[in-house]
Amino acid sequence: MEGQHQTISGLSAISAREMRQLYSKVQTLEDVVHDIFDRGTKPTRQETQSLQDFDLVMQTLAGMASFFEKVETQIMDTGEADIQAAIEDIMHHVFQGLHLGIELPHFSC
Numbered sequence: 140m141e142g143q144h145q146t147i148s149g150l151s152a153i154s155a156r157e158m159r160q161l162y163s164k165v166q167t168l169e170d171v172v173h174d175i176f177d178r179g180t181k182p183t184r185q186e187t188q189s190l191q192d193f194d195l196v197m198q199t200l201a202g203m204a205s206f207f208e209k210v211e212t213q214i215m216d217t218g219e220a221d222i223q224a225a226i227e228d229i230m231h232h233v234f235q236g237l238h239l240g241i242e243l244p245h246f247s248c
Contacts, residue, residue, distance in 0.1 A: 146222055154203065161199060164192050205229050 171189045175182050209225040218243065 150222060157199065157203065161196055164196050168196070180181055202229055 167189065171182075173187050175186060206225055206229045209228055210220045210222065213220050213225065
């Protein structure tokens with residue numbers, strides 16, 4: 140049971156940190172969009188690069204939602220969550236065929 144609490148605690152900390160980072164990115168994107176509309180001109184190169192973060196935010200949110208749905212399915216099917224398997228499944232589907240150099244966190248269950 141101790142290992143499960145550490146896993147849930149670690150997962151919660153990682154998820155909270157990721158959500159705070161996404162929140163910060165969305166605030167930045169909001170500022171960029173307002174600047175572009177207020178100015179009424181085409182976005183600068185830097186603004187265009189910032190706007191590309193929309194895609195990153197959407198992919199991250201979709202991945203997180205899929206992860207939690209996978210964990211929920213595992214619990215409903217088996218009564219237990221296999222966090223590592225859920226991470227690996229999501230990473231396989233979301234980043235299939237891409238080498239992004241992402242290191243998966245390892246949880247002990």
